[in-house]
Amino acid sequence: MSQSGKSGLSKSLILKGLQCQKALWLAKNPPAFDFPTQPDLEARFAAGTKVGILAQQLFPGGTEVPYEGLSFPAQLTRTRELIDNGTQVIYEASFSFSAIFVKVDILVKDGDQWQIYEVKMGTGVKSVNLDDVAVQQYVLNGCGLSVSKAFLVHINNSYVRQGGIEVGRLFHAEEISAKVCARQQSLPEIMREFRQTMAEHHEPKVDIGPHCTDPYACDYIPYCWQHIPENSVFALRGNGLKKFDYYQRGLIRFEDLPLADLNPAQQQQVEATLKQQDFIDPLKVKAFIDSLWYPLCHLDFESFNTPIPKFDGTRPYQQVPFQYSIHVQSTAGAKPQHFEYLARPNIDPRRELIEQLLTVIPENACILTYNQTFEKGVLRNLADLFPDLAQAINLRLPNLRDLMALFRRRDVYRWRMHGSYSIKEVLPAMVPELSYAEMEIADGMAASQAYHEMCRLDDPLALAELRKAMLAYCALDTLAMVKILETLLNID
Structure with missing residues (x-):
């Protein structure tokens, strides 16, 4: 297992880059910008951590490779020791290949192979989850481990609690092996492209777009959107308008928008704002x-x-x-x-x-x-x-x-x-x-x-x-x- 340095990638950085390479560059080169606090995001992270810890009970008796208190090299070394010693279940197993660092939520021995279990607190499998697990499997394969199956563990929202939490009923493990394998071939080229992006001395010229909120709202929206005025096409309420089409045509401010293109509620919003009526x-x-x-x-x-x-x-x-x-x-x-x-x-x-x-x-x-x-x-x-x-x-x-x-x-x-x-x-x-x-x-x-x-x-x-x-x-x-x-x- 090779070790990733400060210039390396991680699973979270790769997922950020798949959404927007400018976000990837900004993550490595933080701008001088006063970002607002995100208590909602912090609460989600805390909830996700709690869900991940509980899901470990699906495979009790495993050994954890902690993130806190251990350096990246120490985490890699500890994981290798556990594998060499025949450990059957490892929580937060750590790997690095081609300077890409990943942690696997739950790694389970399957004969001479291994099974990956990625835990999410959603209620189903999303496309971004497949990318997440694909990166993990790519790194594990690069480290010489063969992956037999990959699963996405998510919440079963039909479960009703009666007494203590029944972990096997709260969670549903959905096999995603075939879908993950289908995403493997393009990863080497994606990694090369991301490394080139990170090596650039100047911020990439990537304009705002639907990718800013797909699949997640990007951390850098306040920075990248600071040129958008308060009363812009994006402030219009309701659907039926492809707002980025107008933005790309330079029709951004309320004053620029053709009223005939808007629905009655949007027309009212624009006219009332401009006339303060x-x-x-x-x-x-x-x-x-x-x-x-x-x-x-x-x-x-x-x-x-x-x-x-x-x-x-x-x-x-x-x-x-x-x-x-x-x-x-x-x-x-x-x-x-x-x-x-x-x-x-x-x-x-x-x-x-x-x-x-x-x-x-x-x-x-x-x-x-x-x-x-x-x-x-x-x-x-x-x-x-x-x-x-x-x-x-x-x-x-x-x-x-x-x-x-x-x-x-x-x-x-x-x-x-x-x-x-x-x-x-x-x-x-x-x-x-x-x-x-x-x-x-x-x-x-x-x-x-x-x-x-x-x-x-x-x-x-x-x-x-x-x-x-x-x-x-x-x-x-x-x-x-x-x-x-x-x-x-x-x-x-």
């Missing part, structure tokens, strides 16, 4: 307001989903509610009364949550949501889970109304919404004194990550501060509905 259909707003009644309960749930189900009766990636906020107005114009719930760490919250919710929301109340599809889905799942509460839940389901519908249909549109009907854009456009901008937790993804952080914390003070931030965020979601509705009621 707002729009409202008073008859449709009145019809919506007339569909509401009191008591009026403004409701919002927060939920998490994970590849490894956390509680009994849940599936991978199932939305599990852990928090709600409700602002209740007994009569029109009444000061709202606030109720809230936030789960205790590491305890299935669903029974407690729905029991408390049912005491707060009267059977005859109107329930206002922002995206009722989500809230209805949560309530229906809870009704299925708790048959003794199903009647009480189902009595309330017909009472849900959706404030988002007004903005999705563009019955109300303000140019500062930037074509979006997300409450994060609608709130500051409708109620300028309120915004999510300064919130410690500012969106649903961050709230979900905060839940998992809450479950890990041991420090009582840190836990109290985090819970305070979580409650403040969810409370703003329902206060936002109160204030947006108030604005609509006061529009002449």
Whole structure:
């Protein structure tokens, strides 16, 4: 096994290069640019690591070659020692061939050959996964190891947890040997091309394009896209427009776009932005307001989903509610009364949550949501889970109304919404004194990550501060509905 130096390649670099060779060059030559933090990406990496460790139980008793604490040469040496000593299962086996370094999630002895198991937290096989395993097999073959079979281990999202995690049911190992072999022949030429790219002294001239987000959003989008103005063709909402075609023709800014090519919603977005115009259909707003009644309960749930189900009766990636906020107005114009719930760490919250919710929301109340599809889905799942509460839940389901519908249909549109009907854009456009901008937790993804952080914390003070931030965020979601509705009621 040869060793790869600083100028060598790795599996992740190769996959980056297959997506964009400019990204490959930038990875080796980081630009002087202030990149924003990516907490979502960090959370995904952490979840992926947890999934990978759990998948090792598919082949128990193996030996790991750790990444942390060992240099690359030491990892290669340790792997060779394990192979020479007859180890049957190796986790994170390390190899280098032609200055390409790879680690194999799970390597299993198969007679005189070996089987590769690559673990992913998705629910199926993607094209990029085949490239991933093809690089591994190419390197292993170069090191003198014969690969009999290759598998992609992914999440089985039909598995329902009951008791401890059943690893054999949570994961599905799909053989991809033939597809991987088909990708082997082109790899030597690809490697030569990538090495030439990395040897260049100047940044490759690769323009932005669909490859920037296919198969993944590239780390360097903020750098490569900095020439794109705020109000550009890419800021248009909706489908039906090949945006890169317009970009390549130099039609980038809103001012450049031929309105006749756009759908009505896009035309409205462009014209409203350029003229700083707002729009409202008073008859449709009145019809919506007339569909509401009191008591009026403004409701919002927060939920998490994970590849490894956390509680009994849940599936991978199932939305599990852990928090709600409700602002209740007994009569029109009444000061709202606030109720809230936030789960205790590491305890299935669903029974407690729905029991408390049912005491707060009267059977005859109107329930206002922002995206009722989500809230209805949560309530229906809870009704299925708790048959003794199903009647009480189902009595309330017909009472849900959706404030988002007004903005999705563009019955109300303000140019500062930037074509979006997300409450994060609608709130500051409708109620300028309120915004999510300064919130410690500012969106649903961050709230979900905060839940998992809450479950890990041991420090009582840190836990109290985090819970305070979580409650403040969810409370703003329902206060936002109160204030947006108030604005609509006061529009002449």
